[in-house]
Amino acid sequence: MSEKTLPMGHGDFLELAYQLPTPFYLYDEKAIVDNARRFNQLFSWAPGFRNYFAVKACPNPTILKLLEKEGFGCDCSSLPELLLSKASGITGERIMFTSNDTPEEEFRAAYELGAIINLDDITHIETLENAIGTVPETICFRYNPGKNRTGNAIIGNPVEAKYGLTDDQIVEGYRIMQDKGVKHFGLHTMVASNELDGSYIVETARMLFDLAVRIKKETGATIEFIDMGGGIGIPYRPDQDAMDLQMVSDGMKALYDEIIVPSGLDPLQIVFECGRVITGPYGYLVSKVLHVTKKYKDYVGIDASMADLMRPALYGAYHHITVVGKEKNFHDHLYDVTGSLCENNDKFAIDRELPKVERGDVLVIHDAGAHGHSMGFNYNAKLRSGEYLLMGDGSVKMIRRAQTYDDYVATLRFEGALVEV
Numbered sequence: 001m002s003e004k005t006l007p008m009g010h011g012d013f014l015e016l017a018y019q020l021p022t023p024f025y026l027y028d029e030k031a032i033v034d035n036a037r038r039f040n041q042l043f044s045w046a047p048g049f050r051n052y053f054a055v056k057a058c059p060n061p062t063i064l065k066l067l068e069k070e071g072f073g074c075d076c077s078s079l080p081e082l083l084l085s086k087a088s089g090i091t092g093e094r095i096m097f098t099s100n101d102t103p104e105e106e107f108r109a110a111y112e113l114g115a116i117i118n119l120d121d122i123t124h125i126e127t128l129e130n131a132i133g134t135v136p137e138t139i140c141f142r143y144n145p146g147k148n149r150t151g152n153a154i155i156g157n158p159v160e161a162k163y164g165l166t167d168d169q170i171v172e173g174y175r176i177m178q179d180k181g182v183k184h185f186g187l188h189t190m191v192a193s194n195e196l197d198g199s200y201i202v203e204t205a206r207m208l209f210d211l212a213v214r215i216k217k218e219t220g221a222t223i224e225f226i227d228m229g230g231g232i233g234i235p236y237r238p239d240q241d242a243m244d245l246q247m248v249s250d251g252m253k254a255l256y257d258e259i260i261v262p263s264g265l266d267p268l269q270i271v272f273e274c275g276r277v278i279t280g281p282y283g284y285l286v287s288k289v290l291h292v293t294k295k296y297k298d299y300v301g302i303d304a305s306m307a308d309l310m311r312p313a314l315y316g317a318y319h320h321i322t323v324v325g326k327e328k329n330f331h332d333h334l335y336d337v338t339g340s341l342c343e344n345n346d347k348f349a350i351d352r353e354l355p356k357v358e359r360g361d362v363l364v365i366h367d368a369g370a371h372g373h374s375m376g377f378n379y380n381a382k383l384r385s386g387e388y389l390l391m392g393d394g395s396v397k398m399i400r401r402a403q404t405y406d407d408y409v410a411t412l413r414f415e416g417a418l419v420e421v
Contacts, residue, residue: 002235023304031282048269057275057370062399064088075273104131140186190229202251209259225269276370283369305339307382320366329355
């Protein structure tokens with residue numbers, strides 16, 4: 001079971017919600033740092049262990065700097081993410097650059113920052129060489145196992161995925177790069193997303209360990225690091241259990257001793273690219289109730305919309321909702337919780353059991369600390385919400401101000417675009 005609690009008392013939460021313009025995101029600094037330390041400790045047996053935090057999950061330098069202090073790197077997939085990493089003090093091989101359909105200028109930027117470049121496609125070898133005029137000393141390839149491995153329900157069938165080198169291409173990729181003078185090699189895959197079954201991660205490690213041995217036998221190239229990707233999920237529903245990461249760690253270590261040590265590949269660095277499991281449970285979307293209406297169903301209309309959190313509309317994803325101050329009331333009303341976009345799927349919950357909701361109530365949407373604010377958009381000219389950090393001492397600091405109309409029109413070019421409102 002997953003307990004859904006607030007990071008402060010409901011009285012303090014209500015006071016904060018009426019001090020700040022809603023909707024807004026709130027992140028719990030202490031919980032994120034403590035969680036990052038637990039993650040590092042769980043895999044401390046692994047040579048050179050590092051988690052490259054997936055910047056796409058929560059691209060805010062304040063959060064990235066917190067994680068940098070815990071030894072995390074950044075997993076980047078675009079030029080702005082590279083620049084955010086640099087601004088957060090993370091450069092060199094503490095950046096893993098994994099992208100697809102990559103422009104040459106992004107390869108150049110990654111190379112200039114000293115990032116590890118993880119190639120998604122065998123044709124990217126030529127693109128990379130054209131971009132930087134050489135090849136890096138270190139290169140990594142993303143492996144797509146095709147029919148040799150099933151993806152989980154979210155990632156889907158690897159045969160249908162646009163990502164990675166196929167089983168037929170992967171060995172050839174290392175041969176080509178050896179001939180070009182690359183000295184250090186890594187191996188990466190990503191065949192799961194939001195997975196809660198730890199055995200899936202362990203079996204992915206087995207697949208990569210076996211492939212690393214095969215690559216050495218067939219090419220002579222020594223794989224120096226295995227990048228497990230991300231994919232570790234979080235229990236969005238209260239009746240779900242978190243992944244047993246101790247079991248994952250123990251299982252991976254047993255496979256390391258069984259496969260890697262006898263093969264002569266020890267020490268082999270193990271890294272992850274997890275974002276969701278690091279910050280996801282410790283971010284909250286805070287919103288106020290604007291309307292409670294009855295049509296053919298009962299609706300709670302809030303001042304957030306899918307422009308602030310699109311996962312429920314995009315994936316049908318569940319996010320737990322707390323009506324602040326009414327946690328202990330009977331959940332004896334059935335509501336659709338909706339936003340104000342001109343889209344009928346602009347719903348945070350459908351037929352959700354909640355206590356009686358009234359205009360002015362404060363709703364907190366849980367587990368929004370990853371792939372929440374970062375997936376926001378401006379449809380209906382909705383302005384992006386602000387982000388705040390609950391500090392360890394209980395104070396609250398703005399880490400991204402809310403978007404204004406002038407921000408929204410700043411890239412437009414027409415007379416009178418900027419106005420004071």
